[in-house]
Structures are given as C-alpha cells and as structure tokens.
Amino acid sequence: MRLFVVAGEPSGDRLGAxxxxxxxxxxxxxxxxxxxxxxMQAEGLDSLFPMEELSVMGLVExxxxxxxxxxxIRQTAEAALASGADAxxxxxxxxxxxxxxxxxxxxxxxxxxxxxxxxxxWAWRPGRAAKMARVIDHVxxxxxxxxxxxxxxxxxxxxxxxxxxxEPLASPQxxxxxxxxxxxxxxxxxxxxxxxRRLAPxxxxxxxxxxxxHPGAKVVLPTVRGVADLVRSLAADWPVQPWIVExxxxxxxAFAAADVAIAxxxxxxxxxxxxxxxxxxAYDMHPMTLWLMRRAALIDTVTLVNLVSETRVVPEFIxxxxxxxxxxxxxLALLDDADARAAQMRAMELTMDRLGRGGEPPGLRAAxxxxxxxxxAST
Numbered sequence: 001m002r003l004f005v006v007a008g009e010p011s012g013d014r015l016g017a018x019x020x021x022x023x024x025x026x027x028x029x030x031x032x033x034x035x036x037x038x039x040m041q042a043e044g045l046d047s048l049f050p051m052e053e054l055s056v057m058g059l060v061e062x063x064x065x066x067x068x069x070x071x072x073i074r075q076t077a078e079a080a081l082a083s084g085a086d087a088x089x090x091x092x093x094x095x096x097x098x099x100x101x102x103x104x105x106x107x108x109x110x111x112x113x114x115x116x117x118x119x120x121x122w123a124w125r126p127g128r129a130a131k132m133a134r135v136i137d138h139v140x141x142x143x144x145x146x147x148x149x150x151x152x153x154x155x156x157x158x159x160x161x162x163x164x165x166x167e168p169l170a171s172p173q174x175x176x177x178x179x180x181x182x183x184x185x186x187x188x189x190x191x192x193x194x195x196x197r198r199l200a201p202x203x204x205x206x207x208x209x210x211x212x213x214h215p216g217a218k219v220v221l222p223t224v225r226g227v228a229d230l231v232r233s234l235a236a237d238w239p240v241q242p243w244i245v246e247x248x249x250x251x252x253x254a255f256a257a258a259d260v261a262i263a264x265x266x267x268x269x270x271x272x273x274x275x276x277x278x279x280x281x282a283y284d285m286h287p288m289t290l291w292l293m294r295r296a297a298l299i300d301t302v303t304l305v306n307l308v309s310e311t312r313v314v315p316e317f318i319x320x321x322x323x324x325x326x327x328x329x330x331x332l333a334l335l336d337d338a339d340a341r342a343a344q345m346r347a348m349e350l351t352m353d354r355l356g357r358g359g360e361p362p363g364l365r366a367a368x369x370x371x372x373x374x375x376x377a378s379t
Contacts, residue, residue, distance in 0.1 A: 001027050001374075004085040005034040005045065006076060006100060008054030008093030010191045010224045011267040013037030015116055016091050018163040018363025019140075019370070020044065026367050033083045035076060038225060048079055052226030054096050069096065077103035080111075086374055087112035094119050094128070101135040114138045114370055118146040118157065122299070129153035138373040140366050143308060144354055158369040161356025164270040166363065170256035174249070178257035182216025183335050186254060186277065187242055189231065190264035191224045196231060198284045202322055203262055204238035206282075209328035211240050214335065220245060220254040260334045262327065265302045269314065270355070273305050273348035278334040278341050280315045284322040294319075308354050309347035313340075 003023070007016040017039035023030050024043070032044055037051040053072060077100045080088045088104055088111065090097030101113045118141040121129045130153050132139075139150045139157040150157035178184055185207065189199040211217055221242035223231045228246055235242050245251055255275040263269060265283040272279045281303050284290075301307060303314045315330040317323065333340045356362055 001030045002083065002085045003030060003032055003034075003370075004080040004083045004088040005032055005036060005040065005091065006080075006088065006093075006097060007034075007036045007040060007091040008051060008096050010037060010226075012091040012093060012117070013039045013051060014167075014267075015163055015363075015366075016040040016045075016089075017043050018166070018361070019089070019091075019116065019366045022361070022364040022367030023370065025364065026371060033079065033085065034088075048076060050226075054093055072096075073099045074103065076100045077107075080104050081107055087114055087370070089114045089116060089370065091115075092117040094132075098132060098135060105135045112137055112374060114140065114373065116140040116366065117142055118150055121149050122146070129155075138369070140369055142355070142362075143304075156373060158365075158372075160365040160369055161359065161362035162270060163362045164267070164274050165352055165355050165357040166361040167271075167274065168252065169275060170249075170252040172256075174253045175257035178218075178220060178243075178254050180216065180218050182218060183214055183259040184254075184257050185210065185217055185219050185331070186258040186261035186263070186272070187219050187221045187235075188261060188263035188268050189221075189234075190266070191227060193227055193230055195264055195283070195285070196227050196234065199264055199282060199322070200231065200234035201237075202282060202284070202324055202327070204235065204240070205324035206262060206327045206331065208239040209324055210331055210335075213332055219243065220258065222246075222251040222254055260331060262331055265316070265318070267304070269303050269305050270351070273351050276345060276348055278344040279305075280317065280327055280330045280334065282317045282322050282327055284319060287319075290319045305344075305347055305351050308351040311343075311347045311350075313343045313347045 005016055007013050013036055016036050020043040035048050035051055036045045104111050113136050115136045118139050119128045129149055133154040136155055139155050141147050141157055141159045142162045144159050147157040147159050187203050189196045189203055207219055219240050219242040221244045223246055258277045261272050261277050261279040263279050265281050305314050306312050317327045
C-alpha cells in the first residue's frame with residue numbers, strides 16, 4: 001500500500017506522524033509520499049518541499065505568496081497523481097489541501113481522497129462542508145460533535161479523537177530543571193512567521209508587567225524549526241529574557257513545569273490542557289482578515305478548550321484587545337487566584353476526556369478509519 005500524505009503546519013505534522021505510525025502498525029509495508037515536517041519525515045516521509053512554505057494564515061497574509069502557493073498546489077497534485085498511491089490524505093490547512101484534492105479529483109475521479117481535521121463549519125462559513133464534499137470522500141474528525149456536519153454534507157466521517165491525549169508527558173524529574181523559586185511562564189507566540197511578528201512584541205510587554213508583580217518569574221519560549229531564528233531575534237528585545245527551547249524533550253519538560261502560559265490561538269491550547277497548565281489566549285492578524293472572520297463567525301470563542309468543555313474559562317484577547325495592559329491582569333489572576341486556576345483545571349480535564357483520553361490512541365483510531373475506507377484494505 002502507498003499513501004500520499006500532505007500537511008502544511010506543525011500541528012498537522014504531529015497529526016500526520018501519529019497517523020503514519022498507526023498505519024505502519026496495522027498495515028506493515030505501507031509506504032508514504034507527500035509533504036510534511038520533521039515528525040512525518042521521521043516516520044518515513046521524504047517531503048516534496050519544506051512544509052514551512054505552507055504555514056500562512058489569513059486572506060490578506062496569503063496574497064503576497066499567492067503565486068508561489070498556487071505553484072505548490074499544482075506541484076503537489078501532480079506528484080499525488082504520479083505517485084501510484086491508493087489514496088491522498090490531506091491534513092488540515094484546508095485552503096491548500098482542498099485545492100490539491102480538487103485537481104486530483106478532476107483528473108482522476110476515482111482517486112480516494114481523505115481529509116484529516118474537519119473544517120470548523122460549526123464556527124464559521126458553514127457552506128464549506130458542501131463544497132468540500134465535491135472533492136473529499138472521507139473525513140477524520142478531531143472533535144466529537146463534528147461527524148454529523150460532515151455526514152449531512154455527503155461525506156463519511158469518523159470521530160478519531162485528538163492525538164494530544166496520547167502524546168507523552170514529561171515526568172516530574174524531567175520537568176525539575178525548569179522549576180525555580182518563582183513562577184514559570186510559557187510564552188507561545190505561534191508557529192507562523194506572521195503571527196510571531198505580531199504577537200512577540202505584545203507578549204514581551206505583557207511579561208514585563210508580570211515581572212513587576214513576580215520579580216522571580218522565569219519565561220520559557222518553546223518554538224519550531226520554521227520560526228526559530230525569527231523568535232530569537234524578536235525575543236532579544238524583551239525586558240524578560242526567555243529560555244528558548246526547540247528540542248522535543250525539553251518542550252515536554254517545559255510544558256509540564258509551567259505554572260501559566262500566554263499562547264497564540266490554536267492547537268497549543270490542547271497541549272497546555274494535557275499538561276494542566278492554565279492559559280490566556282492572545283491573537284492578532286491583519287485588520288481586514290480579522291474583520292472578515294468576525295463577520296462570518298457563528299461562535300463567541302476561538303479556544304478549543306472553551307469549545308470542547310462548553311465553558312468560557314480561558315480568557316481571550318483577540319484583535320484590538322490583544323494588548324499588554326489587558327492580558328497581564330488575566331495572566332496574573334491565574335497565578336494569584338486559586339479559583340480561576342481551579343475553573344480552568346476542571347475545563348481542561350473535561351476537554352481531555354472528551355477528546356478520547358484513556359481510549360485507543362487517536363493515531364491508531366485514525367489509521368483504522370483510513371483503512372476501513374480504502375478498497376481492498378483490511379486491518
């Protein structure tokens with residue numbers, strides 16, 4: 001069996017790696033081609049080009065790179081068609097992934113197309129599901145309430161859980177080097193260059209205000225390959241110098257040791273929840289992109305912990321509210337207010353349970369779902 005797998009973000013790289021590991025367990029001899037990051041490459045993928053080229057978010061932010069991304073879409077689709085693969089599995093990054101799937105389906109209607117991570121049609125642009133159904137056969141959903149939306153649009157869909165519930169956590173001994181006399185704050189400005197440029201200065205100024213209340217506070221800044229140099233450059237001007245980590249084991253240890261986090265919106269909120277680390281979410285983007293998203297929004301929160309737990313205990317500071325003078329008090333409340341911390345702890349526990357903690361690893365569940373929807377495949 002040969003599968004063509006495409007991911008465009010670090011979060012998709014994690015999903016893809018867990019799926020590939022599950023597929024290798026259930027279908028020994030399976031091989032892979034496509035696009036992915038270091039984790040998928042470690043599972044045996046020779047990436048067609050660096051995945052980081054696709055890590056762009058927002059309508060206005062995409063425009064300067066449109067022609068290059070269009071060439072990569074065509075290149076990826078042509079490689080999928082030439083690969084001899086039994087199916088193409090696209091992972092998140094829908095603006096890129098679904099365009100690739102559209103070209104593949106137009107050229108070969110019988111080519112099986114599987115998309116991992118259901119689009120958030122419950123949050124905005126519900127019409128996307130019907131458009132997606134024209135080019136996608138089967139969907140792997142991370143959230144338990146998503147399959148009915150996909151099925152109503154005409155696709156098959158399985159809830160497979162989120163791999164974050166099965167990812168290893170650091171032991172107390174591994175976390176110990178990050179702990180000190182004062183609180184440990186995680187700074188997480190994102191994995192895309194655009195969001196890092198916007199959020200890093202805000203986070204630095206916020207941490208300066210936190211330091212006034214907690215002079216002994218330490219800051220750890222986990223980062224990823226595609227933005228590590230940029231992160232170091234921007235953090236050099238912070239009034240509180242962070243400990244910057246890229247190594248996966250050090251990142252796990254920092255997450256386990258942290259007392260609180262300030263994070264960009266995204267999957268990282270689930271990683272923090274898995275480590276029982278209270279958080280505030282901060283995010284900013286081009287004003288036009290933000291205006292368009294707010295007009296289309298169907299929900300009042302962007303944080304997955306809030307959505308899955310059906311609470312609103314994680315504070316959000318989006319757009320014009322992404323300001324140090326607003327964020328710092330919320331961060332300090334999580335350090336100083338036991339009730340605020342406890343409310344988040346309960347929501348994070350519930351989130352992990354609803355995402356499949358304690359069951360079969362989601363990567364293996366996703367692999368079973370893929371094989372069940374491939375002709376002549378079996379587990």
